[in-house]
Amino acid sequence: MKNKINVSVVGGSGYTGIELLRLLSQHPHINIHHVTSRGDKGRAVSDVYPSLRGFINQQFIDPDEADLINSDFVFFATPNGIAMQYAQNLAKEGVKIIDLAADFRIKDVDVWEHWYGMKHKCKELLKDAVYGLPEANREKIKNAQIVANPGCYPTAIQLGLLPLIKNNLIDHSNIIADVKSGISGAGKKEDTNLLMAESAENFKAYSLQGHRHLPEIEENLSSVVQDKNIKLTFVPHLLPIVRGIHATMYVDAIKDFDISELYHKFYGEEPFVDILPQGECPEIKSVRSSNICRISFQKQKNSNKMIILSVIDNLVKGAAGQAIQNMNIMMNYDETDGLNLIPLAP
16 A cells, blocks of 8 residues: 555635545545635635535645645646746645646747736746646656646547547648536636526527637647647537536548547547447536546538537546546556546436
């Protein structure tokens, strides 16, 4: 039995934070060191989230009062712009960091500052941070000190497209991603648009002028094949459900190939990617509360157009579960430790 490591969660009172705590509390190699929250400082975690009663005994502590340097691992489940304020000091002390926000996802500082509307305070660490999509960057993740956990939209989209992009089988300049998210993807915040009375029995697109996940997707898909001409039309939508991402991608094939063979070969050894039979439609509910991504595809008859379907739970494979998957890789644990989660049904 390996010695347990001390893990702290900065920003433990949001939806991603609670999901991290739910999963970490059952991880065989983890001791939860600190759980931080400015707003809930001094309150028991289980009082804020009764679902964790009997599993998490800590109280929330202010992040500036937490002894983070004596953690082996620190997860940042915080708003954008927070992790970069702590990363340099933690990295200097050898602490491994996984940021579930966007501070280290984009290498181009100018692009990052444009989309996130603030100055980056930790530019010198960007070049060493590894983008934490295991199915694309597993070998780099193994030796990383800082991992940028992908966003939920980018995870579903990239997993759906990677086999096609990496093998140069589609027109990289004309990719359409029509993607829907549950309300929890917006985080735990006061917003009239996220009230049940506003979102229930409703369905709408948003960010038509451009979503901040767009440059993340284009940059990281481009890095797979060193092609800066990858262009994506990305339209997000809000679904009146709590959890889930459903991504539908439309691409143009530039050569003939067996799409089923391609996907099964590409993801055959991946523990959290499930390739469905061609033509099936994966359902959000089939991955609820799990770290699984289910993918299917269909080639239109008498056309070079292909449709790729990808579903994940935005809080697990799209956030906390993928972060723990990355930690497992970084610590040389079994990649599935703490993540053998059967989806909830009904």
